[in-house]
Amino acid sequence: MSYLRLLGAFFRVSVLSELAYRVNFFVQLFQSLLELATAIAGLAVIFTYTNTLGGWRPDEVLALVGVYFLVGGLIGLVIQPGMAQLIDSVRDGTLDFTLTKPEDAQLLVSVGHVEIWKLIDIVLGASVLASALLRLGERVGWSQAALFGAMLLAGGAIIYSFWLMLATLSFWFVRVENILEIFRSMYEAGRWPVSLYPGWLRFALTFVVPVAFATTVPAEALTGRLSSQTLLGAALLAVALLVVSRLFWRVGLRQYSGTSA
Amino acid sequence: MRGLAQLYAQQFKTTFAAMVQYRASLVIWMIAQVLEPLVYLIVWSTVASGSGGSVGDYTTRAFAGYFILLLLVNHVSYTWIMYEYEYRIREGLLSFALLKPVHPIHADIAENLSSKGITTPFMLVVAGGLALIFQPLITPAPWALLASVPVLALAFLVRFLLEWALAQVAFWTTRVSATNQAYFVLVLFLSGQIAPLTLFPWPIQAVAAVLPFRWLIGFPVELLLGRLTPAQALTGLGAQAVWLVISLALVRWVWRAGVRIYSAVGA
Numbered sequence: 001m002s003y004l005r006l007l008g009a010f011f012r013v014s015v016l017s018e019l020a021y022r023v024n025f026f027v028q029l030f031q032s033l034l035e036l037a038t039a040i041a042g043l044a045v046i047f048t049y050t051n052t053l054g055g056w057r058p059d060e061v062l063a064l065v066g067v068y069f070l071v072g073g074l075i076g077l078v079i080q081p082g083m084a085q086l087i088d089s090v091r092d093g094t095l096d097f098t099l100t101k102p103e104d105a106q107l108l109v110s111v112g113h114v115e116i117w118k119l120i121d122i123v124l125g126a127s128v129l130a131s132a133l134l135r136l137g138e139r140v141g142w143s144q145a146a147l148f149g150a151m152l153l154a155g156g157a158i159i160y161s162f163w164l165m166l167a168t169l170s171f172w173f174v175r176v177e178n179i180l181e182i183f184r185s186m187y188e189a190g191r192w193p194v195s196l197y198p199g200w201l202r203f204a205l206t207f208v209v210p211v212a213f214a215t216t217v218p219a220e221a222l223t224g225r226l227s228s229q230t231l232l233g234a235a236l237l238a239v240a241l242l243v244v245s246r247l248f249w250r251v252g253l254r255q256y257s258g259t260s261a
Numbered sequence: 262m263r264g265l266a267q268l269y270a271q272q273f274k275t276t277f278a279a280m281v282q283y284r285a286s287l288v289i290w291m292i293a294q295v296l297e298p299l300v301y302l303i304v305w306s307t308v309a310s311g312s313g314g315s316v317g318d319y320t321t322r323a324f325a326g327y328f329i330l331l332l333l334v335n336h337v338s339y340t341w342i343m344y345e346y347e348y349r350i351r352e353g354l355l356s357f358a359l360l361k362p363v364h365p366i367h368a369d370i371a372e373n374l375s376s377k378g379i380t381t382p383f384m385l386v387v388a389g390g391l392a393l394i395f396q397p398l399i400t401p402a403p404w405a406l407l408a409s410v411p412v413l414a415l416a417f418l419v420r421f422l423l424e425w426a427l428a429q430v431a432f433w434t435t436r437v438s439a440t441n442q443a444y445f446v447l448v449l450f451l452s453g454q455i456a457p458l459t460l461f462p463w464p465i466q467a468v469a470a471v472l473p474f475r476w477l478i479g480f481p482v483e484l485l486l487g488r489l490t491p492a493q494a495l496t497g498l499g500a501q502a503v504w505l506v507i508s509l510a511l512v513r514w515v516w517r518a519g520v521r522i523y524s525a526v527g528a
Binding site for chain 2 (some may be wrong): 021027030031033034037038041042045046048049050052053054133178181182186188189191192195197198201
């Protein structure tokens with residue numbers, strides 16, 4: 001519970017400080033709408049020539065785009081800013097201040113920074129998803145919705161652990177922002193079902209940079225394509241990565257020597 | 262003229278040294294550059310093989326050729342000057358460039374060319390690898406290969422001038438990310454990066470024909486792919502020439518107006 005209270009407090013602080021820069025809201029809104037319009041227009045061009053893309057119908061691909069924006073918004077809202085800040089604070093030694101606080105340091109670095117305007121992406125993604133679901137109609141039942149929620153959670157946990165492990169590398173190597181850039185550009189590939197890609201690329205998007213778990217797998221759950229192996233695999237991987245990243249974080253923290261030490 | 266040659270030579274040395282320092286950034290940049298055309302290549306190939314092997318007059322292998330060439334053509338004309346300028350103006354670094362006796366655009370062109378000189382071999386290797394995987398169909402006539410030399414040179418120059426002019430927007434506002442993104446969306450759709458323009462409905466093709474982007478990216482790709490007649494190639498060259506004149510005028514005008522209102526940080 002205290003986790004949620006902390007997240008709430010950090011969120012409030014971010015809101016208060018960002019409200020001083022209200023134009024940023026409109027800038028972000030403009031950019032998000034533009035990006036969404038681009039994605040949808042691209043689909044429109046492609047679906048003038050075909051009815052299905054790798055077995056996915058237009059509304060299903062639209063749902064995937066919704067998931068892509070939703071998850072991208074979540075990453076941009078809390079995971080990415082927190083991890084970017086962690087890397088910076090390891091470099092300049094300000095992590096000292098975080099470590100002296102009574103709460104768990106992993107928690108503090110994970111939720112301590114919130115980029116509130118990314119909520120726009122979450123809202124837009126959810127609306128696209130909702131409108132796609134309305135068009136899919138009865139084919140999506142409660143069980144699919146529950147599976148979707150579970151896979152979204154698993155995907156979120158996988159992505160979070162992945163970022164945390166990369167950011168933890170900064171205890172040994174000072175410049176790791178670059179690796180995070182790779183994730184950013186590879187995430188774009190998650191706008192399409194990964195089943196389209198040739199084997200080597202699908203493998204990379206599943207196990208090297210786990211984009212597939214963040215977008216394709218939840219969308220598969222929603223459209224009733226999820227195999228029980230994928231379901232089980234995603235759930236196991238999520239738990240395993242949460243544990244491993246926690247252990248890795250603690251090893252990394254032992255390595256940390258602070259500013260003036 | 263000799264002064265300029267020296268400037269370009271010196272810039273090459275500086276850029277080379279800087280890029281050797283930032284090898285990791287190079288790899289990341291390559292991934293970002295390759296991924297987008299690769300994704301569209303795969304998407305369109307899937308569409309083509311799902312509808313009897315072709316879409317319009319593009320077969321699966323023609324799509325592969327189109328997007329692999331797109332990767333190379335885009336690499337030739339690509340610039341990052343808009344990000345660079347925003348930073349320069351915000352931090353007041355432009356003041357140093359203003360002290361130099363030559364127009365600052367020369368240093369920018371030299372930097373762009375020299376970093377391309379270093380990255381092009383890597384890009385060719387990647388394109389070669391993709392060609393092995395996707396078996397593209399690329400059949401240019403000898404005249405088209407010859408014509409591609411001036412076409413690519415003009416594509417580079419016009420795109421550089423246009424984006425350099427756009428970069429000057431930073432003189433007026435520091436929130437250039439919004440204008441940049443709007444620009445990229447225009448380029449994405451109207452240059453042929455999402456799909457060959459002949460697959461778009463005719464109103465979009467008509468709009469694309471009067472804007473520069475198609476002539477800077479889609480046109481060179483189609484030329485190298487071997488899809489244009491000599492008359493079409495001449496039309497394209499003509500359009501590029503017209504846009505060269507317009508973009509030169511634009512650069513002159515925006516630069517003069519911008520420098521007048523520039524007040525460096527701390528000045």
